[in-house]
Amino acid sequence: MDARDVIKIGMSAERTLVVPPERTVGHFVSYMPMVYATPMLILEMEMASGDAIHQYLPPGWVTVGTEVDIRHIAATPVGATVRTTAKVIAVERRVIRFEVEAFDQKRKIGEGRHARGLVSVAAFKERFGVP
Structure with missing residues (x-):
């Protein structure tokens, strides 16, 4: 299958998350502060990217x-709302490239490519060998 047949530049999605304690660096590393962890930010960016295109894929295909090329540029505390966006910027035969960003209520907290x-x-x- 060729992604260029079904995925178009500009397709996008947005996700919103209220940061829970389980997604903070302090949850994973006891001596660190309870702020949104970089791997969790990347997870939301990946999920938003998948959301942007999943509905256009034929049955039996996933991405x-x-x-991942991400900059985490600002800390975000527990309870803050994070809005993550993803937009298709390039489509190759088997690879879809995205611009991703994340914002809390005050500022941009992350940006990059996926x-x-x-x-x-x-x-x-x-x-x-998975059934």
Whole structure:
């Protein structure tokens, strides 16, 4: 399958999250502050990217994260609302590239690029022996 047949530049999605204690760096590392953890920020950016295109993929196809180039530029406390956006900026045969950003109520907290690879679920399951 060629992603260029179904995915178009400009497709986008947005996610909103109220930061829970479980998504803070202090939750994972006891001596660190209870602020939104960078891996959790990246997770939301990846999920927003998937949300932007998932509905356009034919049955039996998904995308998986393959590249992350993110700057986490501001700390965000527990209870703050984070809005994450993703927009398709390039489409190759098997790779979709996104511009991603995240904001809290006061400012931009993260930005960067993310890429997702197009995968056949059947081929993936066969390769890894997953039923």
